[in-house]
Amino acid sequence: MDITWYLVLSAFIFAIGAAGVISRRNPLVVLLCLELMLNAGNLALVAFSRMHGSEAGQVFALIVMVIAACEVVVGLGIIVAMYRNRLPIDIDEMSELRG
Amino acid sequence: MSATSYGWLVLAFPLAGTLIIALGWRVLPGRLPGWIATSAIFLSFLASIGALFDLLDRPEEERQLVDSAWTYAATGDFKVDLAILVDPLSVFMCLVVSGVSFLIHLYSVAYMGGDRGYARYFAYLNFFVFSMLLLVLAANFVILIIGWAFVGAASYLLISFWYRRQTAVRAGIKAFVINVIGDVALVVAAFLILNNVSSLDFLTVFDDAGKAFAPNDGTLVAICLLLLVGAFAKSAQLPLHTWLPDAMEGPTPVSALIHAATMVTAGVYLIARTHPLFELAPTAADVGAIVGCATLLFAGTVALAVTDLKRVIAYSTISQIGYMVMGVCIAAYGAGLFHLMTHAFFKALLFMGAGSVIGAMAGIQDMDRMGGFKRAMPFTFVTFLVGALALAGFPLTAGFFSKDEIIAFGLHRGGGYAVLAVLGYLGALLTAFYSFRMVFRVFYGDAVPEARELEGGHIAHGDPVNPMTGEPEDTDVGFPGPEHYVAEREWPMKAAMGPLALLSIVGGYLAVPGLSDVIEKFLEPTFGDSRFHDTAPTDGAEVLGLVVGGVISIVGIGLAWWVYRRKPGTATRLRERFAPVHGFLVNKWYFDELYEAMFIRPVSTIGGFSRRVIETDFVQGTIVGGATGAVRVGTSFARAIQTGYLRAYALLLLLGVAGLTLYFLINSS
Numbered sequence: 001m002d003i004t005w006y007l008v009l010s011a012f013i014f015a016i017g018a019a020g021v022i023s024r025r026n027p028l029v030v031l032l033c034l035e036l037m038l039n040a041g042n043l044a045l046v047a048f049s050r051m052h053g054s055e056a057g058q059v060f061a062l063i064v065m066v067i068a069a070c071e072v073v074v075g076l077g078i079i080v081a082m083y084r085n086r087l088p089i090d091i092d093e094m095s096e097l098r099g
Numbered sequence: 100m101s102a103t104s105y106g107w108l109v110l111a112f113p114l115a116g117t118l119i120i121a122l123g124w125r126v127l128p129g130r131l132p133g134w135i136a137t138s139a140i141f142l143s144f145l146a147s148i149g150a151l152f153d154l155l156d157r158p159e160e161e162r163q164l165v166d167s168a169w170t171y172a173a174t175g176d177f178k179v180d181l182a183i184l185v186d187p188l189s190v191f192m193c194l195v196v197s198g199v200s201f202l203i204h205l206y207s208v209a210y211m212g213g214d215r216g217y218a219r220y221f222a223y224l225n226f227f228v229f230s231m232l233l234l235v236l237a238a239n240f241v242i243l244i245i246g247w248a249f250v251g252a253a254s255y256l257l258i259s260f261w262y263r264r265q266t267a268v269r270a271g272i273k274a275f276v277i278n279v280i281g282d283v284a285l286v287v288a289a290f291l292i293l294n295n296v297s298s299l300d301f302l303t304v305f306d307d308a309g310k311a312f313a314p315n316d317g318t319l320v321a322i323c324l325l326l327l328v329g330a331f332a333k334s335a336q337l338p339l340h341t342w343l344p345d346a347m348e349g350p351t352p353v354s355a356l357i358h359a360a361t362m363v364t365a366g367v368y369l370i371a372r373t374h375p376l377f378e379l380a381p382t383a384a385d386v387g388a389i390v391g392c393a394t395l396l397f398a399g400t401v402a403l404a405v406t407d408l409k410r411v412i413a414y415s416t417i418s419q420i421g422y423m424v425m426g427v428c429i430a431a432y433g434a435g436l437f438h439l440m441t442h443a444f445f446k447a448l449l450f451m452g453a454g455s456v457i458g459a460m461a462g463i464q465d466m467d468r469m470g471g472f473k474r475a476m477p478f479t480f481v482t483f484l485v486g487a488l489a490l491a492g493f494p495l496t497a498g499f500f501s502k503d504e505i506i507a508f509g510l511h512r513g514g515g516y517a518v519l520a521v522l523g524y525l526g527a528l529l530t531a532f533y534s535f536r537m538v539f540r541v542f543y544g545d546a547v548p549e550a551r552e553l554e555g556g557h558i559a560h561g562d563p564v565n566p567m568t569g570e571p572e573d574t575d576v577g578f579p580g581p582e583h584y585v586a587e588r589e590w591p592m593k594a595a596m597g598p599l600a601l602l603s604i605v606g607g608y609l610a611v612p613g614l615s616d617v618i619e620k621f622l623e624p625t626f627g628d629s630r631f632h633d634t635a636p637t638d639g640a641e642v643l644g645l646v647v648g649g650v651i652s653i654v655g656i657g658l659a660w661w662v663y664r665r666k667p668g669t670a671t672r673l674r675e676r677f678a679p680v681h682g683f684l685v686n687k688w689y690f691d692e693l694y695e696a697m698f699i700r701p702v703s704t705i706g707g708f709s710r711r712v713i714e715t716d717f718v719q720g721t722i723v724g725g726a727t728g729a730v731r732v733g734t735s736f737a738r739a740i741q742t743g744y745l746r747a748y749a750l751l752l753l754l755g756v757a758g759l760t761l762y763f764l765i766n767s768s
Contacts, residue, residue, distance in 0.1 A: 021749045030745075095743030 006047035014040035025090050031075045038068045103166030105150035106185040106236055109193050112143040113229035117222050124218035133208035136221035140204050140228055144197040150190050162187055162624040165238045184238035184301055188625040191436060192235035192368055199360045199443045200228045202595040206451050207352040209589035213582025215575060220260060227253035231361050235368055240289040240299040247285060250362050251278035257357060258349040263577030266567045270345035277342040281332025288325035291318060305375040314379050323376055323383030326369060334366025334420045337394045341690050343417055347409040351454030354409055359416045359450050360443035367423040367439055371432050378630050387428035392519045395421025399529030404684035406466045408453050411537055415490065416446055418526060422505055429516050430631035431508035433619035438505055441497035441606045445489035448599040452483030456541055458583040460549050461561035471546030475553035478593060479586045480542050482600040487538045489603040491531035491656055494649035497607035502527060504610060507644035511636035524651055531655025539663035558583055612641035
């Protein structure tokens with residue numbers, strides 16, 4: 001089985017995610033796009049793991065999922081906090097760290 | 100227990116007292132802190148007596164004991180121990196310091212009763228006694244310097260005890276600064292000793308000094324002069340005396356304890372302790388003797404003119420310490436220390452009496468306002484009179500024997516020393532006069548309203564004012580308390596003054612020419628190595644000296660009686676007749692003004708210039724401003740990247756990763 005197609009698909013999903021992160025202003029969508037990027041990475045990991053016939057890549061994918069879950073928890077927490085404080089749900093409005 | 104164990108106990112009790120009071124001041128009720136402090140010092144005094152008896156049990160050549168608790172610092176083969184030296188000199192000093200301190204603590208228990216800083220006062224006071232005992236028990240220069248500096252700090256704390264009083268704070272700073280001059284001199288002296296003798300332990304240094312230095316060697320003279328500067332700063336000798344009169348801003352028992360009986364004698368102790376060095380450097384010893392003599396005359400003349408009761412006694416202290424310094428510098432060690440002891444008795448007593456009178460005057464210290472307290476305060480009058488008689492050297496009182504022993508020794512050594520001794524007699528005349536000037540002006544004459552009020556059974560209450568500036572004051576913490584106490588009404592004050600009055604008389608019989616020489620005998624192991632050990636005046640010469648001294652004292656008292664009692668207007672007439680002289684004396688020979696012009700003003704001018712030009716314009720403007728400017732300009736690009744937009748960061752990150760990937764791809768192919 002040729003691995004190329006998997007990698008192309010993975011790169012494709014990654015590019016979609018990256019484009020979303022860069023272009024969208026709604027933090028919920030940004031989080032979704034981040035998930036896309038992470039899962040694109042997972043896909044590549046699993047594909048390589050199959051190619052080499054070792055399980056290490058699949059374990060990595062599991063760990064990435066756990067980390068993704070953590071990241072989502074934090075991200076959603078921030079969004080809820082923003083909502084509670086009646087702040088605009090727009091990441092461009094949150095630019096206090098301007099130098 | 101051995102003498103050194105007693106020595107450690109002597110130190111431990113006041114330290115424990117300080118800690119207990121300082122940490123527990125919130126929970127200790129009423130006068131309890133005072134009693135804790137007093138009993139701590141009493142225990143310390145008992146331990147000193149224990150050390151004394153232990154020393155007396157030993158043969159004479161074994162009476163110098165060193166005990167080390169631990170090594171304080173070690174570099175190479177040189178080390179400094181936290182060690183105490185228990186020898187007759189240090190035990191003698193411990194007895195005087197802890198004994199007199201105990202009585203003064205007892206006096207303070209009542210005298211400070213109305214003060215809001217009662218516990219703080221006793222914590223300081225115990226700390227002071229601890230420092231002083233550390234100073235006298237030190238076995239090497241390092242521990243000596245530590246005690247020396249602690250004493251200076253305690254003195255600062257106690258002078259500025261009423262810390263919301265501007266004048267008191269200024270006086271405290273002045274005392275501290277002048278004391279630090281002495282500290283620096285002492286440290287440099289210790290450094291030179293270490294450099295030349297490679298040790299700082301007293302006994303080693305004194306043993307090896309003879310090998311390391313030729314007699315009157317330049318370095319040794321420098322060391323001794325530096326030691327003298329240290330001693331002069333602590334003991335308020337010319338030209339470093341100006342802090343002591345100002346130190347009278349502190350509470351009266353503090354004046355009695357620190358600025359009369361104990362701390363100011365540290366300089367005398369230092370010279371006596373380092374006498375082997377001074378004997379190898381006679382030039383320095385002569386300088387010390389001359390300065391001591393000049394000081395005793397100078398301070399005596401100022402005491403004639405000053406009208407602040409406490410300041411008169413302060414100048415009298417400077418003058419009496421002049422005698423002691425002269426004594427130990429002309430090698431009359433026993434006599435100098437004997438005078439130190441008797442002076443501690445009668446000067447503490449005089450200050451206590453003055454404190455009682457000031458209490459009756461509701462805080463006023465000016466003798467011009469006082470008079471006629473004889474009937475209102477019989478106890479204070481009698482004890483003050485005894486103190487004044489002892490100070491004046493009236494026959495058969497303590498001062499009579501001790502002062503004349505110094506003078507007799509000077510006369511015996513002859514030459515220039517005889518001149519100093521004769522000047523000492525002149526000082527004795529001044530002393531007798533100003534002592535009884537105080538007695539006659541305070542206790543005799545027409546009774547002032549305050550005295551009459553006290554006779555009516557009520558202590559005068561005035562508005563609380565600063566006695567120096569007349570400014571109104573609070574009675575809150577940091578100011579003198581609202582209540583005043585007199586010895587007639589407070590038994591602890593009486594209990595403190597009574598024994599001192601007794602000692603002011605019988606203290607002199609420890610060394611009566613031809614009859615007893617307890618002090619000399621006891622101090623023998625410390626001073627036995629002195630070159631002048633056998634140079635003692637004959638008993639006949641001493642008795643003759645005593646007769647002359649007694650006559651001079653009576654003449655001085657008679658003069659005072661004539662000026663203030665027989666012809667009461669004489670003093671005023673003299674003052675008008677010799678207005679310039681009076682002005683010169685009342686302004687304390689213009690020493691303060693001289694220092695103001697010579698040191699304070701130039702330094703503050705330079706300081707102001709540095710602050711304005713160097714600090715503000717150069718450092719802050721040019722260096723700091725330039726540096727921040729350069730950084731600001733240099734980083735404007737980096738700041739521009741920080742847009743704050745999350746998406747911009749993500750894009751940069753992606754571009755970076757893409758760039759790295761490309762780089763590796765190109766490299767690996």
